Amino acid sequence: MPLLTVIILQYRPDPRALRRTLAALAMQDTRDFAVVLGDDGSAEDYFAESRAYLAKHGITDVQTVKLTPNGGTVKNVQNALRAAKTRWVLTLSPGDFVYDSATIGWWLERLKADAPRVAFGKQAYFTPGDDPQPIPGESPFDRTPYDPAHYDEKTICRNLLLYDDGISGAGLVYERELLLAAMDKMAGRVRLAEDFSLRMFAVQGVHITRYDRPTVWYEYGGGVSTDERARARMLGEWRAMLELLREEFPHDKTVRLAYEYYFNDRRKSRLVRGLVGRLIVPQNAPFKKAQRAWQPPTNGDAAVLRAVCAYAEKA
Numbered sequence: 001m002p003l004l005t006v007i008i009l010q011y012r013p014d015p016r017a018l019r020r021t022l023a024a025l026a027m028q029d030t031r032d033f034a035v036v037l038g039d040d041g042s043a044e045d046y047f048a049e050s051r052a053y054l055a056k057h058g059i060t061d062v063q064t065v066k067l068t069p070n071g072g073t074v075k076n077v078q079n080a081l082r083a084a085k086t087r088w089v090l091t092l093s094p095g096d097f098v099y100d101s102a103t104i105g106w107w108l109e110r111l112k113a114d115a116p117r118v119a120f121g122k123q124a125y126f127t128p129g130d131d132p133q134p135i136p137g138e139s140p141f142d143r144t145p146y147d148p149a150h151y152d153e154k155t156i157c158r159n160l161l162l163y164d165d166g167i168s169g170a171g172l173v174y175e176r177e178l179l180l181a182a183m184d185k186m187a188g189r190v191r192l193a194e195d196f197s198l199r200m201f202a203v204q205g206v207h208i209t210r211y212d213r214p215t216v217w218y219e220y221g222g223g224v225s226t227d228e229r230a231r232a233r234m235l236g237e238w239r240a241m242l243e244l245l246r247e248e249f250p251h252d253k254t255v256r257l258a259y260e261y262y263f264n265d266r267r268k269s270r271l272v273r274g275l276v277g278r279l280i281v282p283q284n285a286p287f288k289k290a291q292r293a294w295q296p297p298t299n300g301d302a303a304v305l306r307a308v309c310a311y312a313e314k315a
Contacts (some may be wrong), residue, residue: 003111004033005084007091009076011040017095022050023312024097026057030105034061038080041070072191078183081176089176095219096170100304103215118201118208119173121215124300128219134300137220140165141291146210160199161258162281169195171216189244193237203249214299
């Protein structure tokens with residue numbers, strides 16, 4: 001059995017974006033991985049076409065699972081994880097894809113050597129459409145507390161829960177059982193934000209491993225969190241997650257502070273609201289100033305991006 005399953009989580013997938021995601025897998029210099037295609041109640045899931053394309057390129061350890069009716073991303077992840085059998089999983093969505101032809105092989109080396117419970121690399125952001133281009137983008141803003149030599153659990157909790165310095169869910173690698181346990185807790189409470197599980201892991205003290213290699217292309221502009229209306233929806237998701245965290249970890253100081261901060265609504269007096277906001281997450285703090293002023297790097301090589309897109313255009 002391979003060590004790693006690539007889980008592709010789709011909802012009403014764009015066939016061209018899905019083809020690029022599959023093409024990046026077909027380009028890999030190893031076939032020592034499994035694939036699970038998890039669909040969230042789409043009218044057209046392209047399962048037959050996806051399986052045929054992968055089989056044509058020698059990728060045959062492929063399963064398909066479908067939620068009916070639509071249940072949201074968290075339940076889609078949960079369903080796909082139950083189908084996977086490997087120790088680790090790597091999560092993608094149509095339009096996002098592994099960085100280059102050596103990425104899966106590189107991950108397998110790291111899994112064998114380091115056995116991370118949760119791990120992330122560098123994201124290469126790019127524009128969607130006919131002529132995709134690398135653009136600036138990276139998360140989290142503050143990578144320093146994840147430094148293997150100076151890992152700082154307390155700062156990671158603060159950044160994730162209070163300073164909204166999250167890690168993109170695209171291309172993350174998890175221990176399957178760890179992520180499934182989180183999805184089992186989150187299902188029915190949080191609908192779309194499966195990557196909020198990292199915030200739960202931080203509170204639990206799960207080590208989150210950072211690597212400095214680009215590992216994923218992230219299509220910026222097409223996801224559930226990249227426009228204003230979606231951001232408002234995701235704030236609602238975060239509040240639902242905070243309610244869950246408060247129930248699970250009622251004595252955790254950072255969880256309590258985050259709950260007070262994000263539920264600091266108009267039912268309180270203006271004076272109380274102001275004090276809560278300024279004392280818990282002061283906007284003039286050096287971290288927040290640096291976060292707002294930050295110009296993220298462009299991590300992706302345009303030639304690598306063009307190679308994946310060109311490969312996807314082949315028969």
